[in-house]
Amino acid sequence: MTTDTTIISNPKQNTDISELKPELSDIGLVRPDHSKNVFIDWLTTVDHKKIGLMYGTLALFFLLVGGLEALVIRTQLAVPENDLISAQRYNQLFTMHGTTMIFLAIMPLNAAFFNFLVPLQIGARDVAFPRINAFSLWAFVAGALVVNFGWILQALEAFGLFSASGPTAGMNDFVPAMGWFGYAPITGKEFTGAGTDFWIMGLQILGVASISASFNFIVTIINMRAPGVKMMRLPVFTWMTLIVSLLIIFAFPAITIALAQLMFDRVFGTNFFSVAGGGQPILWQHLFWIFGHPEVYILVLPAMGIVSEVLPTFARKPLFGYAIVVFSGAVIGFLGFAVWSHHMFTTGLGKIATAAFSLLTMAIAVPTGVKIFNWVGTLWGGKIRFHAPMIFALGFVWMFMMGGFSGIMHSSAPADAQQQDSYFVIAHFHYVAIGGILLAIVSGIYYWLPKMIGRMWQGKLNIWVGILTVVGLNITFFPMHFLGLLGMPRRTHTYLSGFGWETYNLVCTIGSYILAFGVLLLLVDIIRCFRSKIPAGNDPWDARTLEWATSSPPKVYNFAQTPIVNARDAFWADKYGPLDRKMGMVDESHGIHMPSQSWMPLIASFGFIPLGLGMSLMQAGVPYAGYTAILGLVILVLGIALWAIEGPGGYHLHPNKQSH
Amino acid sequence: MSQEVAHDDSHHNLMVKNKKLLMWLFLGSDCMFFGTLISTHLIYRKLYPEEFDPTLLFSLELTSFSTFILLMSSFLMALSVSAMHKGEIKSFRRNVIGVIFFGLIFLGCQVYEFAHFVHEGLTLSTGTFGSTFYLMTGTHGVHVAIGVFWLISMLFYSKGGNMEAHKNAVDVETAGLYWHFVDIVWIVIFTVVYLIEFIA
Ligand code: HEM
Numbered sequence: 001m002t003t004d005t006t007i008i009s010n011p012k013q014n015t016d017i018s019e020l021k022p023e024l025s026d027i028g029l030v031r032p033d034h035s036k037n038v039f040i041d042w043l044t045t046v047d048h049k050k051i052g053l054m055y056g057t058l059a060l061f062f063l064l065v066g067g068l069e070a071l072v073i074r075t076q077l078a079v080p081e082n083d084l085i086s087a088q089r090y091n092q093l094f095t096m097h098g099t100t101m102i103f104l105a106i107m108p109l110n111a112a113f114f115n116f117l118v119p120l121q122i123g124a125r126d127v128a129f130p131r132i133n134a135f136s137l138w139a140f141v142a143g144a145l146v147v148n149f150g151w152i153l154q155a156l157e158a159f160g161l162f163s164a165s166g167p168t169a170g171m172n173d174f175v176p177a178m179g180w181f182g183y184a185p186i187t188g189k190e191f192t193g194a195g196t197d198f199w200i201m202g203l204q205i206l207g208v209a210s211i212s213a214s215f216n217f218i219v220t221i222i223n224m225r226a227p228g229v230k231m232m233r234l235p236v237f238t239w240m241t242l243i244v245s246l247l248i249i250f251a252f253p254a255i256t257i258a259l260a261q262l263m264f265d266r267v268f269g270t271n272f273f274s275v276a277g278g279g280q281p282i283l284w285q286h287l288f289w290i291f292g293h294p295e296v297y298i299l300v301l302p303a304m305g306i307v308s309e310v311l312p313t314f315a316r317k318p319l320f321g322y323a324i325v326v327f328s329g330a331v332i333g334f335l336g337f338a339v340w341s342h343h344m345f346t347t348g349l350g351k352i353a354t355a356a357f358s359l360l361t362m363a364i365a366v367p368t369g370v371k372i373f374n375w376v377g378t379l380w381g382g383k384i385r386f387h388a389p390m391i392f393a394l395g396f397v398w399m400f401m402m403g404g405f406s407g408i409m410h411s412s413a414p415a416d417a418q419q420q421d422s423y424f425v426i427a428h429f430h431y432v433a434i435g436g437i438l439l440a441i442v443s444g445i446y447y448w449l450p451k452m453i454g455r456m457w458q459g460k461l462n463i464w465v466g467i468l469t470v471v472g473l474n475i476t477f478f479p480m481h482f483l484g485l486l487g488m489p490r491r492t493h494t495y496l497s498g499f500g501w502e503t504y505n506l507v508c509t510i511g512s513y514i515l516a517f518g519v520l521l522l523l524v525d526i527i528r529c530f531r532s533k534i535p536a537g538n539d540p541w542d543a544r545t546l547e548w549a550t551s552s553p554p555k556v557y558n559f560a561q562t563p564i565v566n567a568r569d570a571f572w573a574d575k576y577g578p579l580d581r582k583m584g585m586v587d588e589s590h591g592i593h594m595p596s597q598s599w600m601p602l603i604a605s606f607g608f609i610p611l612g613l614g615m616s617l618m619q620a621g622v623p624y625a626g627y628t629a630i631l632g633l634v635i636l637v638l639g640i641a642l643w644a645i646e647g648p649g650g651y652h653l654h655p656n657k658q659s660h
Numbered sequence: 661m662s663q664e665v666a667h668d669d670s671h672h673n674l675m676v677k678n679k680k681l682l683m684w685l686f687l688g689s690d691c692m693f694f695g696t697l698i699s700t701h702l703i704y705r706k707l708y709p710e711e712f713d714p715t716l717l718f719s720l721e722l723t724s725f726s727t728f729i730l731l732m733s734s735f736l737m738a739l740s741v742s743a744m745h746k747g748e749i750k751s752f753r754r755n756v757i758g759v760i761f762f763g764l765i766f767l768g769c770q771v772y773e774f775a776h777f778v779h780e781g782l783t784l785s786t787g788t789f790g791s792t793f794y795l796m797t798g799t800h801g802v803h804v805a806i807g808v809f810w811l812i813s814m815l816f817y818s819k820g821g822n823m824e825a826h827k828n829a830v831d832v833e834t835a836g837l838y839w840h841f842v843d844i845v846w847i848v849i850f851t852v853v854y855l856i857e858f859i860a
């Protein structure tokens with residue numbers, strides 16, 4: 001059902017796309033459609049596939065940044081009483097490491113897959129609101145810049161190009177250094193400088209990006225499915241996208257408001273969390289974790305979705321218990337809102353609350369376990385093929401389970417009192433984050449990159465990536481369980497010898513370099529894939545879902561003709577199923593309508609940069625910071641207004657339909 | 661085939677237009693925003709019952725008046741939606757002007773109220789009460805202001821006969837959803853922040 005040639009019909013012309021006369025928008029500006037300039041084309045794109053690729057590229061960059069930060073941390077901890085970096089720098093590094101990995105690496109990596117895959121998996125031409133989608137991407141870029149702005153200042157200072165003056169002078173404090181969950185009261189302006197403000201405003205902007213993207217995905221999945229793609233026929237990855245998007249729109253408001261309150265405390269002198277004025281620091285903890293626990297499922301559910309696609313493809317069996325996998329995903333999402341206080345067992349919640357949160361946390365392990373059994377059930381009796389995606393997916397199941405076990409261990413409040421704030425917790429969440437999420441994402445990259453760029457992997461580097469990451473992560477994080485139980489606290493700049501921590505720490509550090517080498521090889525392998533001469537073809541893995549039915553890479557319009565779906569694993573059924581399960585095609589002889597590209601999403605969201613920086617610097621007393629913030633707001637509002645006025649526009653395509 | 665028809669409204673699984681669904685989702689999310697603000701206020705109110713006595717400051721007459729005005733604006737909003745559905749652009753514009761006017765009155769009352777409170781000594785940094793009160797009611801005020809701005813731009817847009825029932829009814833309906841929601845939120849705030857204080 002794919003097509004090779006594309007004929008554009010325009011009342012006047014009938015030539016190829018680049019020759020189409022650019023249209024004028026409703027405000028009389030030339031629309032940046034079919035630009036021959038690559039930069040203009042990508043900066044103004046509204047194509048979900050290009051947006052997905054940009055999310056992915058940026059996220060991989062931040063994965064490297066966060067990884068580098070982690071390596072410096074581990075190097076500092078390699079031996080006792082090390083003084084490679086100062087304590088303050090150490091605080092900056094673990095804060096930015098956590099913030100970067102969660103908000104700038106894993107979330108956007110997930111977003112890359114959402115963007116690229118969801119419209120393809122449901123047989124749509126794009127997301128429901130292509131321009132809002134572009135806005136989300138660029139707002140993410142703006143937020144990332146604001147969060148990291150302190151590093152830029154620090155670098156400028158190191159080269160003698162900048163020196164701090166005013167209230168923050170001498171504090172050397174433009175980089176956030178209060179931990180990724182920013183507990184009050186250390187975020188008060190008495191204790192931390194401009195770094196905290198960059199962090200607040202940056203996260204706020206990233207929140208806007210995530211929430212707006214999520215609205216888009218929910219509407220897309222609910223409303224834009226091709227005929228026959230019933231909800232219970234959606235690929236599991238799309239289901240998980242839906243659930244995660246719902247989690248985002250309901251969980252992010254708690255932190256948005258908490259961040260706004262904190263910002264008011266710092267800039268306008270309110271007393272939400274400042275103890276002197278009656279504020280209660282514990283309130284921050286509640287608001288943060290009401291967001292924070294759903295957030296860990298926001299991170300992991302897409303990974304579960306990826307694995308639920310990869311395992312059936314390479315076991316050549318349908319997913320075992322599809323309905324139960326979907327349902328337990330929903331239960332996890334729902335329960336995720338009811339367990340936040342398990343991060344606060346040691347704060348003295350009271351017996352009843354502690355018991356309740358403890359029980360609910362244990363309960364959430366049930367749907368998680370159910371999923372694992374379903375994955376094992378999928379493998380059972382399958383004709384397993386050990387290609388790279390499968391290897392990483394199996395790695396996920398195994399490693400994620402390890403993280404789940406330690407999770408259940410600290411769902412028990414008395415046990416957690418020992419583990420809280422120790423390296424045991426670090427071990428727990430790195431098993432779920434790296435062993436779970438990252439391995440699944442790598443599996444997803446190996447699985448879908450050929451679809452995304454049309455080229456096939458070459459060589460056997462993937463085996464080394466697999467060995468090094470899995471071995472490296474175990475060497476790094478398994479000893480941390482012991483370190484935690486031996487009492488080593490997390491967020492320690494250095495330690496004395498004689499507690500029995502030396503060997504474990506050294507082993508962890510060696511492991512982290514092995515892991516880092518594995519990630520580096522992954523990037524090399526990705527670059528090799530881009531340069532590969534082997535065409536991927538539509539369906540290199542003999543896969544099951546709709547995205548494999550179209551060309552690799554898919555054309556702008558995704559499907560020459562909208563498919564009509566008659567089965568759950570639509571493409572598999574089309575290939576091997578009975579006649580009444582094969583796909584049909586919607587008659588679209590009148591042509592396809594494509595949305596126009598636009599500068600406005602980019603302009604509007606880049607208003608966030610002066611807005612965020614200005615608000616941050618206002619607290620530090622930098623002159624004209626307030627005006628900068630107002631300027632940013634004006635750009636934002638103007639961008640949105642012009643966006644509304646310019647109209648969606650659009651042009652028609654007539655894909656040649658000859659083949660099926 | 662006209663472009664609008666072929667574009668995003670060509671096919672829907674639910675019988676709801678994309679824009680309207682988006683607004684519903686936004687409102688769901690917005691509930692959480694206001695939920696957090698209102699609960700912060702109530703938590704501190706319960707924690708420090710003696711910190712501040714709002715009954716000495718609140719003017720129930722004024723706030724009841726502005727609440728009533730906002731309710732009436734919702735009524736006019738409903739009329740404009742129905743006018744748009746029938747394609748009666750004139751009547752639509754008349755009603756929207758009413759909504760904008762009432763919205764501005766509400767905002768005026770709020771500005772007056774804030775100025776008065778600050779004058780009486782309740783500022784952003786007055787304990788926790790000042791903080792929670794202003795951030796919560798201020799956020800609501802910003803919502804009203806955005807609504808007014810939105811309706812004003814619609815009013816301008818509809819001037820040259822740009823708006824037609826089959827095309828723009830969904831836009832007006834979406835704005836209406838927003839406006840009603842902001843109104844409902846105010847009723848909650850009015851009840852749990854203002855009225856309850858006078859019961860005890
Ligand atoms: C079986 C399911 C899970 C259970 C029962 C569980 C339980 C817990 C508990 C009780 C804590 C608090 C530990 C403490 O601070 O003393 C915790 C921390 C954490 N968990 Fe999990 N967890 C589970 C799965 C996950 C998943 C899937 C993720 C992420 C993808 C995750 C990420 C984290 C993170 C990041 C923290 C540490 C937060 C911090 O203090 O910085 N957990 N987990």
Ligand SMILES: [Cu+2]
Pocket residue numbers: 292293296339340342343
């Ligand atoms: Cu948690």
